[in-house]
Amino acid sequence: MSVGIGGRLEARNLAKTYELKSGPREVISDFNLTLEPDTLTVVMGPSGCGKSALINLLAGYEDPTGGEIYLDGKRVQGPGPDRLVVFQETALFPWLTTFENVAYGPKIRKELKGANLERTVLDLLKLVGLEEFRDKYPSQLSGGMQRRAELARALINQPQATLLDEPFRGLDALTRSLMRDYYLDLFEKRKGTHLFVTAELDEGLTLADSLVIVTNRPATVKKILKVDLPRPRVEAIRAEKEYLALKAEALELLHEEAIKSFKAGGLNSADFVGAYAALA
Amino acid sequence: MSDTALPGLTAAPSLTDAPKALPPSGLWGRLGGGFSRWLKSSSPWLNLLGLVGFLLLWQLLSRVLKVPLFVKLPGPWETVVEWFSPRPVYGISVFTIEYYQHIGLSSLRVFLAFLLATGLGVPLGLLMGWKKTFSDYAFPILELLRPIPMLAWVPLAILMWPGRESSIVFLTFLGSFFATLLNSWLGVKSIDPAYFRAAASLGASESLIFKKIVWPGAMPFVFTGLQISVGYAWFSLVAGEMLAGEFGLGYLIWDSYILVQYPVIIIAMITLGLVGSLSSFIIRAIGNALIRWKVKENG
Known part of the structure; x- marks a missing residue:
């Protein structure tokens, strides 16, 4: 497995405004963020603040209304296998088996063939614990397995950047923590530049090299917290002083934004404020 | 759901991250x-x-x-006796060659019309669902033609096509075409946009997206449409044969009515029911074999 395949993904003055019936809605404004090669950046912010829109822009599914995106200094537009997305809801092709889904990218780009392709896919399936399920269709896999298959489908392409949009949402607590361990292990073994959006602070802090707190809509970078905790990360880091200090700081920042979102009448913001008040 | 399954247990979230039951x-x-x-x-x-x-x-x-x-x-008993009689009073039974000629010719007409409707309706429907420009062109025409009852086409069909055979096949085709088209269109519309995005990210070209996303993704709807359309085909066939046929089950029903051979009407009707069921069973079987990925959760 190659280590150090990640690229430097930059968002420069990124902006996105949607033209709605009720008038223009500015979702992202003046967004500047650099993802350093082979680091894991976690993005957090009030719900409905435009995190999914950010992913869509970075992936090239939507065009920004302002600013540019650069990958290793080169401007990128439109979707491509250099920036892959792991979706909130599974986007595995239901008509392909686990093996065929994971093999899809390199196969259609004709990068790998025959025994070579098979070996690469199987190595990756082994890494995510799915080698016995290679011939099953997505509907025959559990929710956690589907997410792992989806991770494998993205990572086989060795993308310069991997964008994960709340990939573990909707999983039960136990599966979620298992998935986090799988993912952490995968990242620490293979590296790559990762952007991970989550609404769970503990999940974010456990994973991150840096934690980006995003403001209420229009989304812009509020603060970047460096998470200099040793890797490989284990559950025990959550009891360390440094972790707790970071968590307190992040909570305060998030709480500020949640209050703003609440005052602005943001979607789900009442729940959000309540939840963070309870945590703090 | 099976009788032994406990509702509380089946509804519980999968804490163990175990795979679903494999049928x-x-x-x-x-x-x-x-x-x-x-x-x-x-x-x-x-x-x-x-x-x-x-x-x-x-x-x-x-x-x-x-x-x-x-x-x-006619009572059921006399119908059955006539149907299975080696020397039928009205000349139609399972022992007469004419019976099979009628079945054969009707089936051939339905088969031809269904093949045409599928060959045209599926690609057209898939294209319309996939490319908005294409559906913008085609939609008004189709919405104008689709609601016209098949029977309204009868005079035109007879005028336009040379001979009875082609006009009957045309009428049968019309009946089944729109059901196939609409369902293929809906089939593409039903595909989660995330699959298109995922394929584009992974580097799929337009032709690959059609082959690997549009076609397999729309397949369940296409086959539902084909089952409906084969039913419409039989419906239209009978109307066409009654009006313009010289052979076939629809013609046989009408002819027997005129000739006061009532048991034959019942025989032809039951036969239509049987061949109709058989044709939709064949389509369902082909569909199930092709769409293996659409697994029912409780096997």
Whole structure:
């Protein structure tokens, strides 16, 4: 497995405004963020603040209304296998088996063939614990397995950047923590530049090299917290002083934004404020 | 859901991250499992009871009580006797070659029309669902033509096409074409946009997206459409044959009415029901074999 395949993904003055019936809605404004090669950046912010829109822009599914995106200094537009997305809801092709889904990218780009392709896919399936399920269709896999298959489908392409949009949402607590361990292990073994959006602070802090707190809509970078905790990360880091200090700081920042979102009448913001008040 | 499953347990979230129950794979595996279970259940006896009850009621109304509404209806017994008689009174039974000529010709017409409707309707529907520009062109025309009842086409069909054969096939085609088209279109519309995004991210070209996303993704709807459309085809065929045919089951029904050979009407009607069921069974079987990924959760 190659280590150090990640690229430097930059968002420069990124902006996105949607033209709605009720008038223009500015979702992202003046967004500047650099993802350093082979680091894991976690993005957090009030719900409905435009995190999914950010992913869509970075992936090239939507065009920004302002600013540019650069990958290793080169401007990128439109979707491509250099920036892959792991979706909130599974986007595995239901008509392909686990093996065929994971093999899809390199196969259609004709990068790998025959025994070579098979070996690469199987190595990756082994890494995510799915080698016995290679011939099953997505509907025959559990929710956690589907997410792992989806991770494998993205990572086989060795993308310069991997964008994960709340990939573990909707999983039960136990599966979620298992998935986090799988993912952490995968990242620490293979590296790559990762952007991970989550609404769970503990999940974010456990994973991150840096934690980006995003403001209420229009989304812009509020603060970047460096998470200099040793890797490989284990559950025990959550009891360390440094972790707790970071968590307190992040909570305060998030709480500020949640209050703003609440005052602005943001979607789900009442729940959000309540939840963070309870945590703090 | 099976009788033994506890509702509380099946609804619980999967804490163990275990795979879902895996049903037997392959068409025959699933059909075979279903059939032996069906045989062991009470269903076949209830089916039989219902059928016998229906025949008894029919005999009672038409031949015993002679209810005015049913008095001209041939009874089930005389129909069955005629149907399986080596020397049928009216010349149509399972032992006569004419019976099979009518079935064969009707089936051939439906087959041709269905093939045409599928060959045109599926690609057109898929294109319309996939490319908005294409559906913008085609939509107004289709919405204008689609609601026109098939019977309204009869005079034009006879005028336009040389000979009766082609006009009957044309009418049958019309009946089945729109159902196929609409369902193929809906099939593409039903595909989660995330699949298109995922394929584009992974580097799929337009032709690959059609082959690997549009086609397999729309398949379940396409086959539902084909089952409906084959039903419409039989419906239209009978109307066409009654009006313009010289052979075929629809013609046989009408001809027997004119010639006062009432048991033959019933024989032809039951035969239509049987061949219609058979054709939709064949399509379902092909569909199930092709769409193996669409696994039912409780096997």
